[in-house]
Amino acid sequence: MGKFLVRSDAKALNLVRWLWGAIYFVWYMLVAETKAHLDVMARIITGNVNPGIVRVPIRxxxxxxxTLVANSITNTPGTVVVDMDENYLYVNWINVTSEDPERxxxxxxxxxxxxxxxxxE
Structure with a gap:
């Protein structure tokens, strides 16, 4: 199925892109996930939640x-992408601190x- 789902081009073989992918994986697993898990655990214990759906511009x-951005948001505790269009993600957020899209x-x-x-890119 790979030949139907993945466009083949020289960019896919670029070593720098693979290196950034490895760095992202380590950062995501050690930093982003840890911070999100600790935040959600604290909210569960204290009951301090302000859930809502916010519109987030995607750049x-x-x-x-x-797809990477949407999946990363969804896989991070406390946020779930519920819809997506060309310019925005609609994210169910456990603690809405601002409804301003840029914030x-x-x-x-x-x-x-x-x-x-x-x-x-």
């Missing part, structure tokens, strides 16, 4: 990059987008 262009982007997806751009 990556390729389908692969958008929400900084809190939710900005770090993921940095890595997605380096790997897929």
């Amino acid at each position: 990556v262009n390729t389908d692969y990059a958008k 929400a982007r900084e809190k939710i997806s900005a770090d993921f987008e940095k890595f997605a751009k380096r790997m897929f």
